[in-house]
Amino acid sequence: MFEVVKTVWLLLPAYTPNNFAVLFGGGTPIDFGKKFIDGKRILGDGKTIRGFIAGVLGGLLVAHLQLLIERLAGFRLYSELPYDQFLQLAFLLAFGAMVGDALGSFIKRRFGVERGKCFPVLDQLTFLLVAYAFASISPTFGILFTMRILVIGIVITPVLHLVVNVIAYVLKLKEVPW
Numbered sequence: 641m642f643e644v645v646k647t648v649w650l651l652l653p654a655y656t657p658n659n660f661a662v663l664f665g666g667g668t669p670i671d672f673g674k675k676f677i678d679g680k681r682i683l684g685d686g687k688t689i690r691g692f693i694a695g696v697l698g699g700l701l702v703a704h705l706q707l708l709i710e711r712l713a714g715f716r717l718y719s720e721l722p723y724d725q726f727l728q729l730a731f732l733l734a735f736g737a738m739v740g741d742a743l744g745s746f747i748k749r750r751f752g753v754e755r756g757k758c759f760p761v762l763d764q765l766t767f768l769l770v771a772y773a774f775a776s777i778s779p780t781f782g783i784l785f786t787m788r789i790l791v792i793g794i795v796i797t798p799v800l801h802l803v804v805n806v807i808a809y810v811l812k813l814k815e816v817p818w
């Protein structure tokens with residue numbers, strides 16, 4: 641059980657950006673309304689510049705709150721890293737999650753899946769896998785993200801993703817519960 645809690649804690653900078661994007665997004669779409677060579681929107685109206693930036697900044701905010709909590713509570717995960725390495729890893733997790741979310745939208749558009757419609761597995765894991773890929777370029781990634789943590793993240797993320805989205809739906813923050 642400790643490994644699951646540790647995994648969730650380590651992944652908060654990747655788990656939370658999309659929530660910030662939903663709360664603070666809107667405005668100009670990242671694709672500027674352009675279509676891909678297949679005639680379909682590149683990403684769609686749901687992926688905005690403001691949402692992307694808010695997502696990355698929100699992930700960094702959460703990571704800094706984690707750092708503060710770790711220091712106040714006297715335990716060490718992120719706080720065992722030098723600050724510049726912590727900041728790099730947190731940024732890569734948050735940025736990677738937002739890129740992964742956009743990649744998921746790109747793929748959904750290619751398959752003709754409309755905005756807000758469910759695309760199982762893709763919706764739950766693309767952001768995480770891309771966050772892992774981006775974060776893996778950090779020399780400190782392997783210190784905290786063991787193979788066991790990576791696998792646990794892949795296994796638990798679809799369930800957590802569903803639970804968080806249902807809560808957001810109930811709170812009227814999302815139009816659909818997925």
